[in-house]
Amino acid sequence: MERILRIFLANGSFFTFFGLQIVCFWLIINYNSTQSEIASETWSLYGGWFRSGKDVIDNYLDLDEENEILLRENAQLRAKLPESYYDTTVDQDSIEDEARLQRFTYLATRVVNRTPYNPNNTFVLDRGEQLGVIPGQGVVGESGLLGIIDVTTSRYARAISILHLDTRISAGLKNKAFGTLRWDGQDARYMSLSDIPEYITVNPQDTVYTTGYSNVFPTGIAIGTISEIEVQPGTGNQLLRVRLINDPLRQDLAYVVQDLFKEELENLNTTE
């Protein structure tokens, strides 16, 4: 006891220094916003490291083997869950009309992956070449448009979202005026419809439909409603701000639109 006391007295300055430093750091972390943020950030970064070190010690106490057995069992059980299977049942729906030939068929798919929200959004569907999905086909949701197929593999397909800076969709109004629908990368709720001639009367809340001119989407699918009208000076055109009726970033179910006449129409388009 006396020795401890002597050590304490001999190093009084160190203990004072150490104790006061603790007080200082407590003050810094509690009363300075920048430093407290850095401290919590550092803790979140290295806390994991600290905990994993603790785990190593725990495992060392003969839990390693036990864990391994449980992990394998888990993996086995997980493989048996429905999510682990690639669904091969095909839900295909089509517009049935006796008087006309079938043109569009719809293939039900699910969005299995998507990019984080950014100016160039894409998503992945769980249907691919096996079921006739090819690049250039449109993707629609329960309401509204979702995107256009971009790349395909045998089981999956990647689509560029309509919320992608490169997307151009032919869209028009009920009165047959049409233009190009694109996204400016700013607000996921709005797209802009350009190239509508200035002399066409447009009213707010008019519905914007697909024209079907590009053979990607069928004619007449509602895309959204007009929220703002802006005449572009000097071009003779007006720019319409379109409020989308769906939220393409949150749709889970999607239908791939397969145009049975696409090839034929494309031949026509490319013929000089």
Place this chain on the structure above:
Amino acid sequence: MRGNSLGANVGRFVLLFFLQVFVFRQVSLGWSGKEYLFIWLYPLFIAALPLRTPRPGVVALAFLAGLSVDIAYGTLGLHASAATATGYFRQFPLKFLEPKDGYKTKSTPEGRDLGQAWWVRYLAYVTVFYCVFYFSVEAFSPVFWQDILLKCLLSIPVSYLLSLILVSFLRPRL
């Protein structure tokens, strides 16, 4: 302002505190929204505490000095931390800068026994230690080592020179 009496030390603290808070606080240079040059004068108070002060006392007084500067600067804990560390660190340069015949702890009227050359070396240690420690604590993460380095490189020479000039006026008796 000479001597090592309680009054002299209190006076020195008041003077340095006011210079620090009311004059040199206004001085800060930087670019692109960040300040890199600061002038820290009050560590001189810690450096100039009498040699006979018990070491824990030096640490505690340094803490109080740092804390009062903190309150003026609105950075509670930062200066206190750096000052406390400087107060603890002070004993090391004092130990190896000790003259051959030891420090004369008995006060002599003019106190020329520790000349300007001695102060030049001693203050360099104290200022560098204080600045490095303070900017490290301020950045609070080694990730910002570039900022720390830049601030130290800019602030140390200016703080050091000003401290030297000031100490030649105050020339405390240790």
